[in-house]
Amino acid sequence: MSKCSAWKIKGITLMATLFLSLVGFQKSAFAQPDGKALFKANCASCHHPVNAMVGPALKGAKQRWSDAGVAEEIYNWVKDPAATAKAVPYAKDLKAKYDAKGTPIMSAQMLNKEEVDAVLAYADNFTEEGPKAGAATAHDKAYFDQKFEEEGSSWTMWLIVLGVIFTAIALGMGGVRKQLTRAQLQHLNKPVDERSTYSKEARSWMWANKKLVSVIGIFLTFMLLSAGWYGLKDIGVYEGYRPTQPIWFSHEVHAGINKINCQYCHSTVEKSRTASLPTPMVCMNCHKNIKEGTITGKEEIAKIYKAVGFDPENNVYIENAKTEPIKWVKVHALPDHAYFNHSQHVVAGKLDCSQCHGKMEEMDVARIQPHTYLNTMQANVDANIKFGDRPTLTMGWCIDCHAQAKVQMDKNGYYDEMKKRLMLDKKLYQKHLDDENITVKDMGGWECSKCHY
């Protein structure tokens, strides 16, 4: 696709977004719950209006409950599935049916009666939209590829090409000159120095221009040294690292357009040191039904099916199929001697994912975000965190943040106790009182064995 048409699409997107937001505004003016929005926000990760996914299809759900004679219970079910499953036989059966698929019971949803009705009404009136219908789906792979290009400019390549061309020209010219000299000498019947070579000539030229050569020599030495110095400084720095992944997976499509919560896939981020990658089975929760991507078509999704041994034609898992794990390339690879714990930062530190990972919902493939970019994150701005000149994922970057980030002490019994003990040391506590700021560093966040053991 040409650049021109890409811009056209961007334009269309913009207009469509404006139009939709206008519609959205109008709707909200009537103060009625928006079934579609509620569905997307609360239900879409497990339910589909017409297809059974992790949970049953929502179309006709109200009818089914009322057929079973428990029409009113559906509201309780949404609010507290566990309790309802015990009390209502229909709900119990429903739970058993979907439990068998190896998923836990639905978590409680904070929806009132009108909202539930709105969602179910949306599901009942749902019609399958064409793949090109929504404005949000108007990207294609080429568009995303092009965005890559924009970010990774290649001026060095051009320099090298130019250098090669100039060298070739210079050498060519030299050859011509040499031939001409030779011809002239022959013409004058003078002896031709057959041993004359480029290097000999260069040496005699250098001898003739000693001053210039030495200036250039000194300049080159310094350039090399400084290049070496900066090169050494870059060892182990992977800012901007964005490896090619085995599956062309777009965070924008999943987290941005489809608004899937980060933790739906990176599910252990609150429990463990690792955020963990989703197993292909988690992908299958949705992709059992979504068999074709708007951008990549069937090709990429087929890789999931291959990994888990799923037959998309017949919608069944192939019996005794050979499964094969997906070998993703690790983006944020810390060295073994540095211990990092996601749950520490997300739960105890109450950090937002974007403070370290940027707006993943706006980009496709994960990368190590440049620290300058992270400085523009609203969450970092709000928390008064401004990274200095240390590249992301270096130790300097970590402790930069530890020096600025305030410890989230409120409503945490652990920190209440810590605060109480701090107050025993008036001098120390006064220091904290002055700037009302107990940073991670103040609590020992710069100490070696907080991360190295």
Place this chain on the structure above:
Amino acid sequence: MSNNKIYWKGPEELTKDPNYMKTVANEFAEDLPMEEFLGDAQAMANSSTSRRDFLKFAGFSLAAATLAACESPVVKTIPYVNKPENVTPGVASWYATSYYDGQLFGSILVKSREGRPIHIKGNKQYGVAGGALHPRITASVLPLYDSARLQSATAKGKAISWTKLDEAVSKELGDVVNGGGKVYVLTNTITGPSSQDALTRFTKKLKGEKVEPVVQVLANDTTAAAPVVVPANNETEPAPAPVAGDDKVKWVQYDAISYNAIRDSHQKSFGPADKPEDTAYWIIPSYDFSKAKVIVGVNADFLGNWMLTNENSVGYLKNRKAENEWMSKHFQFETTLSLTGSNADVRVAIKPSEEGQVIAALYQHVTGKQTAKVSDAIMKNTKAAGEMLKAQMGKGETLVVAGANDVNVQILVNALNFELGNYNNTLNVNNPINMFMGKDAEVEKLFNELSDKDAILIYGCNPAYSLPKSLGVAAKIKGAKLSISFSGYADETASACTYVAPDHHYLEAWNDHNPKYDHYSIQQPLIRPLYKTAAWQESLLVWTGLAKRVKDSTVFVDLMKGLWKQYGYDMYGGNQKFGTFGEYWNFHLHNGGNTQQMPPLYTAPLAWTGNAGAAGAEIDKWKGSDWEAIYYQKIGMGDGQQANNPWLQELPDPISRVTWDNYVTMNPADMEAKGYNMLIAEKYPATKLKVTLGKETLELPVYPSPGQAKNTIGIALGYGRGANEENIGRSAFQTKEYGDYELDDKGKKVAIGKNAFAATSFNGGYITYATISGVSIADTGETYPLASTQTSHTLMERDSILRETTWSIYKNGKKDDYNEEHKVAYYDQGEKSVKDIDLWEKHPIEHVGHRWVMTIDLNSCIGCGNCIISCHSENNVPVVGKDEVRRSRDMHWLRIDRYYSSDTTMDAAVEKGEGVISTYSKMEIPAANPQVLFQPMLCHHCNHAPCETVCPVLATTHSKEGLNQMTYNRCIGTRYCANNCPYKVRRFNWFNYQDYKKFKNFNPASDDTARWVLNPDVTVRSRGVMEKCSFCVQRIQGGKLEAKKDGRKLIDGDVVTACQEACPTDAIKFGDWNDTTSIVRKESQTDRAYMALEEVGIEPNVYYQVKVRNTDDTKLVIKKKEHGHHEGHGEEGKKEEKHA
């Protein structure tokens, strides 16, 4: 200081050999090992590598390394395809299971990370003995990953598929039965009902009896109704099984360390005398040391290895705590100084031939009745113990135990305990021990009768190794028509068998155990079998056509569940308490078993039917001789089952502190008389002896062991595994200085140590672990290097490291009497406490945030070494091997120092009017029978740490929580810190242990499979850095995080260090000192709390608590109040101080 005792760590230190002292004066006993690669002049001259070449290589390597560093490695991250429900990547799960090896039983919790079992701790909530463990149990996770394990079934040493094996064995079993041969099954004691059931099915089927069908438990058992019974899998039967005669199938149980005499003696003491076939009293009662006010042990190492040793330790320590109302009095009569003897209040050295006399003498003291002739000396030595026992007569508050596997001695022991009223008090016959059911006579008979027509199946024991050599077990097995071993290794026995059908490692297998009458435990697998192994019970069923082998077979676990349903759930009304069987099963699986009140076995009181007099008459026949030998178990090696476990090989023996070897222990006085080398250090090898033990001859080095009875020697069992190069594991052979195995003249791998089992003998149907006649000793003229850890670490010669007192001083005296404060003269202000004088500014650790503190109760520490193994397992401590230990380069982050103390006292010498110098030299003469004190020594995390001030690169720094942090990546290895550490606890990482070939055969990190045991939360340190105890900082961080995430205050138990968790006697406590309610806060403020080397002013975060002995030790006098004369250290200072 509070006492006048002199401590030393080995005779080397006492005799102060000048050369020896020179080598140990430095933290690092030798200079940089340049000579290793530059010293050999000839090799250097012959080398074809010139200096120029070397420089070229060096230059190239530098360039290559630089280039390699620039390249960023691509790291893959691979999620599960289908994640197991209970696995959260990065978070450990714990599963309850059980350890049982025929000698030890432990209820354990196993830590599993991403499906790999990596660490073992006790199941404190539901386990036997409160989940107390033993080093061999804690270390048992490592052999799981031994790549030398058999990886498939074998026939005549060649790998064979299980299908083929099953076919061949089924057929040959039939042939044996048809040919009129017998089928023997030889196992260790099988306590588990399910294994017993499988065995019964096997024997019944062979005998042609009716086999009851297995009770099937369906996967989703939702009913509580009667068991669903389905027919036995008769349809899988290959052919009509031949029928053996009733006497043709025999199951024999055999324990490598036999307690047969104790069972038999109870039968003879309480069973009906006229009906010997009535085996109702063929029991071993359980021993309750917690109720005993007087404990007498006779060659029974009940804290180290004897009986249910972990339960003994817990009970024993219950009334050794200083806070109690009373403290038990412990007498120990023994030959070789054992762990138990070193904890005793009174220890008397006896010869093995005197064991019977000691019991008879005690019996005589208590009852006044003479049973055997007792020498005057023994009468005198036993008088104190006898009188104390007599004072408790009839109260049932005493306990006498003896180790001798001799039925007459044990009958006398029973008689004594019976007279003292101990039965149903300290000896519980209503909750007997179900382990140790082996009958020695039957084993002897089996091997005497085993013919070329017979078949033998061997599980759980290694008779070719552990039975007396005179029995010729290996040859007999080879001569049998069919021989099958279930061993996981092609060990001594298995390599003599035609077929090996390897069983799973216990962490891969289902099983259940019934170690005590009231406890049934479940053993559940933690990991799918690593190799092609199969449950041995399943093999038995398959070979008799009772089951079919399939992939991921559940044959045995189905049988197990069926039995638990039939005899547990159904019989005890499980449906009322649990609803479904599934819930019942999961409940017990979660708890690791079930302890429940059982109906008493004996409703009538015990009646004495034995004959003490006859037993005494038998004891009279014992004839001692000039030299006697006893075979004992080391805590790390036991009966040698885990000889392939490098953690245990490197665990120093608690007494001798020697690693990786066995040796002859001898009293230093005897050694001096014979002129053997008593200085054992890197450059001082031990004298090698030729020891004749009856018909056996062993060549072993000799090690001076104060406390060893004169004219006796002790040799540890469990060594010399794989003497004929049998495959018994990767780490079970001697290695050379630069790697690879040591080979003998014939090119065979050399075993570690020598097998002392060979010298044991059958004596009246019982295996005797001593030789009392025909022992002779000769010097071979050769030497042999030993690797001992203790003498290589010296402490500053100060007397404030150890503090001990007696029970009466502790109870009646004031703190200053036994735990005096350190004071120094301060200008003209008189004396001030060292606490008030400080060169340094205070660290802001008090009150603010956390302050991590450890307290170690020297009174509770029995020196077992379980903490060391647990620390190894938790912190990826490298195993360095014998050669490195000899060079004082052992890497233990935590060690247990053993100190002997002297007989001579300054006061006694003053009374005798001896001079100062002669008194001191006398004090340095090793006592024949010294008292022992154990002191766990680890990084003290000093608040004014001397190591921190000398580090040039700030690699070791202090945290706000009081931790002395070690940052490996900053460390450049100057070793200044180690030189400046007063406790000598910093260890230098000399090698790339995980890569260098020297360590490949034993270091877990050096093997692709064994590496799985490493803790992913702790760095594997590289060459050239210092390392040391971190107070398990990974657990501290983890504990804090959990509290933060839960939003609650951190409390005791949130952070438990590996050593604390492993301590069976709760000697180690750890916690937040700034939490005023914490246990460590209280413990550190008791009167017994002191800091080692407090006067140096380094303010350690480890507190010790004064050891309290229940003795009238004249050496531990209440110190007279005296002041002044504190200037100077070492010898000069001491002399002045004591004469002030």
